[in-house]
Amino acid sequence: MTDSASQPRRTPLTGVHEHLGATLTDFAGWLMPLRYGSETAEHKAVRTAAGLFDLSHMGELSVTGPQSAAALDYALVGEPSALRPGRARYTMICAPDGGVLDDLIVYRLSDTRFLVVANAANTEAVAAALAERAADFDATVTDRTDDYALIAIQGPHAAGILAPLTDADLAEVKYYASYQANVAGKPVLLARTGYTGEDGFELFASPEHAESLWASLSVAGAGDGLIPAGLAARDTLRLEAGMPLYGNELGPALTPYDAGLGRVVRLDKASGFVGRDALAARAAAVPERQLVGLTCQSRRVPRHGYSVLWNGEPCGSVTSGAPSPTLGVPIAMAYVHPDVATAAAAAGAEGAGHRLEIDVRGRAEPATLVELPFYRRQA
Amino acid sequence: MSVPAELHYTAEHEWVAIHDSVASVGITDHAQRALGDVVFVSVPAAGSRVTAGEPCGEVESTKSVSDLYSPVDGEVTEVNAEIDDDPGLVNSDPYGAGWLFKVKLDEAGEMPPGLLSAAEYTAMTKDEE
Numbered sequence: 042m043t044d045s046a047s048q049p050r051r052t053p054l055t056g057v058h059e060h061l062g063a064t065l066t067d068f069a070g071w072l073m074p075l076r077y078g079s080e081t082a083e084h085k086a087v088r089t090a091a092g093l094f095d096l097s098h099m100g101e102l103s104v105t106g107p108q109s110a111a112a113l114d115y116a117l118v119g120e121p122s123a124l125r126p127g128r129a130r131y132t133m134i135c136a137p138d139g140g141v142l143d144d145l146i147v148y149r150l151s152d153t154r155f156l157v158v159a160n161a162a163n164t165e166a167v168a169a170a171l172a173e174r175a176a177d178f179d180a181t182v183t184d185r186t187d188d189y190a191l192i193a194i195q196g197p198h199a200a201g202i203l204a205p206l207t208d209a210d211l212a213e214v215k216y217y218a219s220y221q222a223n224v225a226g227k228p229v230l231l232a233r234t235g236y237t238g239e240d241g242f243e244l245f246a247s248p249e250h251a252e253s254l255w256a257s258l259s260v261a262g263a264g265d266g267l268i269p270a271g272l273a274a275r276d277t278l279r280l281e282a283g284m285p286l287y288g289n290e291l292g293p294a295l296t297p298y299d300a301g302l303g304r305v306v307r308l309d310k311a312s313g314f315v316g317r318d319a320l321a322a323r324a325a326a327v328p329e330r331q332l333v334g335l336t337c338q339s340r341r342v343p344r345h346g347y348s349v350l351w352n353g354e355p356c357g358s359v360t361s362g363a364p365s366p367t368l369g370v371p372i373a374m375a376y377v378h379p380d381v382a383t384a385a386a387a388a389g390a391e392g393a394g395h396r397l398e399i400d401v402r403g404r405a406e407p408a409t410l411v412e413l414p415f416y417r418r419q420a
Numbered sequence: 421m422s423v424p425a426e427l428h429y430t431a432e433h434e435w436v437a438i439h440d441s442v443a444s445v446g447i448t449d450h451a452q453r454a455l456g457d458v459v460f461v462s463v464p465a466a467g468s469r470v471t472a473g474e475p476c477g478e479v480e481s482t483k484s485v486s487d488l489y490s491p492v493d494g495e496v497t498e499v500n501a502e503i504d505d506d507p508g509l510v511n512s513d514p515y516g517a518g519w520l521f522k523v524k525l526d527e528a529g530e531m532p533p534g535l536l537s538a539a540e541y542t543a544m545t546k547d548e549e
Contacts, residue, residue: 064453079511080482081457273456273483340460342480364459364482371459402478402485 049073052097053190053251061269069161071098073272080273084366087237087278088416090266091196093258094275096243097251100164101189102157102171104182109153112178115314116171117147118297120307124149129217129234132305133297134167139319140293141300143167144285146234148219156230156245160287174315190251194258194267195241195278197418202262203242207231214242225257236275238282239418277363280372283334283414289345289360290332290374296323299376301332301413330357330376333385334413336368341401343373348400349381349408356381359399367416373399374413385410421545422449424515429541432489435515436535441528443492446519447479447510450545455481458510463488463499463521470496470523472532477520479510492532494523 049067058065063074074095076083086092104113110122119132129148133141143163148156159167164186172182194203200211209222209231219232230245246254259267276286285291290300297306297320306320337343343362348355357377365372377385381397388395398405423429428436433451437444452458460480470476470490477488499521502509510518525532536544 064456075483076456079457277482340480341462341478342459342485344485364480 052095053248054095054097054192054255057252057255058095058269063269063271066272068272069098071161073098074269076271076273077269080271080277081366083268083270083274084277086266086268087196087239087270087274088367089197090268091194091198091202091241091262092237092270092274093255093262093267094193094195094270095255096191096193097189097248098161099191100159100161100167100184100186101191101245102159102164102168102182103185104155104157104171104175104180105153106178106180107153108178109155109175109180111312112171112175112180113147113155113157114310114312115178116174117145118306118314118316118320119147120310121147121149121155123310126151127218127220129219129232131217133291133302134170135296135316135320136293137316137319139296139316139323141287141291141295141297142170142293144287144291148230148232150219150230163287188247190246190248190254191243192246192251192254192258193235193241193243194262195235195237195270196239196267198262198265198267199239199241202258202265202267206257206261225254225261227254229254236282236284237278238284238414238416239278276361277366280361280363280374281365281367281414281416283374285332285374286361296320298323298328299330299332328379331379331382332360332413333375333377333382334411334415335359335373335375335397335399335408336365336411336415337371337373337399338407338409339401340364340371341404341406342371343375343399343401343406343408347402349375349377350396350398350400350405351377351381351385352396353398353405365415372415373408375399382410421453421542422515423538423542423545425538427515427538428491428535429538430489430491430535431544432487432491434489434491436491436532438525438531441525442497443494443523443525443532444519445491445521445523446514447488448541449514451479451486452511452514452518455479455484455486457482458507461488461503461507461510461520463503464490464496466496466499468496470494472534488520490523491535492523493526496521497524498522
């Protein structure tokens with residue numbers, strides 16, 4: 042007998058994915074498309090043309106009210122009060138000890154309205170933390186996840202595909218800007234944000250319009266190489282782009298500084314914020330770990346948790362690993378001891394008498410330290 | 421889901437074709453779909469011995485790695501040289517060009533024990549879903 046409470050939730054587009062023959066998976070309690078056919082083909086489509094993603098599992102939290110900006114300055118490590126309406130910023134919410142609770146994008150919709158987008162697995166925890174932290178401010182936190190479908194179109198052809206469908210002048214929609222617009226006759230919050238390392242747009246829409254929008258975009262993009270892309274491709278795309286994944290590169294035992302993302306922590310902002318003292322101490326301290334990129338010489342793929350070895354000695358572990366369709370070799374991000382990161386970079390690819398390896402299920406596979414990101418799009 | 425009637429199968433989702441006491445081995449359509457894009461296959465070396473039910477290699481895909489098991493006892497006579505350059509053959513043609521290795525059976529002329537028929541394998545995969 043199955044427990045209906047444990048069945049994953051359907052998004053407004055799950056029926057479309059089923060119709061397309063997608064392999065579905067339970068991701069953070071949502072029935073999501075892992076791949077439609079070949080995840081490598083989907084990845085390559087995003088790099089060369091465009092991919093269409095259902096991201097309706099993400100959490101949308103509205104923070105509104107006369108002191109919503111101040112509340113967010115206190116609750117988050119960033120400075121949402123400094124955002125102009127129509128702008129967005131990548132940021133994080135940390136615990137008092139500086140550990141990362143989630144990474145987020147905050148969109149400022151107006152002087153007193155913000156939309157905070159959280160990872161699906163953390164939505165409830167982030168909503169609770171925001172509500173608790175906003176308690177002393179004239180601000181209201183509402184979980185509006187069920188009020189949104191989220192569709193992303195990502196890739197060099199994305200703007201060209203979207204332009205004829207919308208009244209917005211896409212040339213005016215800068216990176217990390219958001220606009221209320223009409224797309225294919227439906228009202229959306231249109232944002233030039235993404236998680237692929239390519240140009241692209243994320244469309245926040247009413248769930249009842251999701252299927253229509255998906256169909257309109259699919260038809261519009263059919264001649265330009267647009268194909269649906271699932272979570273498997275999403276993961277390899279963000280890995281190539283050097284973007285962290287909460288649960289891998291970020292987590293409660295890690296700070297933004299560990300992940301090389303100290304820039305999101307505004308220690309200089311006027312307000313105090315949760316985690317400030319711990320993060321200030323961490324910023325001043327000698328780092329205990331460094332996030333690095335690794336490319337591999339064999340085709341055996343490093344996976345989360347595999348040990349990184351420096352001259353045969355463990356010096357860290359892999360956080361994310363996958364075959365890279367763009368580079369043609371397996372790539373990984375890993376936390377290693379900072380001294381090893383320095384020494385490996387100095388030694389260079391030939392090793393100069395040193396060995397950098399990854400223990401792949403009992404066999405030490407040679408690896409090369411590379412600067413992140415692995416891939417950067419042409420401007 | 422393709423399950424050719426003339427082949428035999430294992431619970432580890434391999435197929436076996438036996439001719440003149442040589443068993444050809446690969447992974448099934450069910451397995452390649454579950455794995456996604458195959459990026460690398462490690463097969464046992466020609467000349468090495470394999471034991472039924474024992475891991476003898478690995479199939480690596482974007483999101484996972486699976487052990488490859490030998491369905492039979494014997495000596496590996498041949499491995500598919502195409503797989504190294506084109507591991508995607510395992511996805512596109514798992515029963516044909518995506519074959520992985522061949523084994524000369526220890527027990528010539530005898531059907532190896534423990535193999536499933538197409539009907540039994542189909543029933544087994546339905547149960548797993």
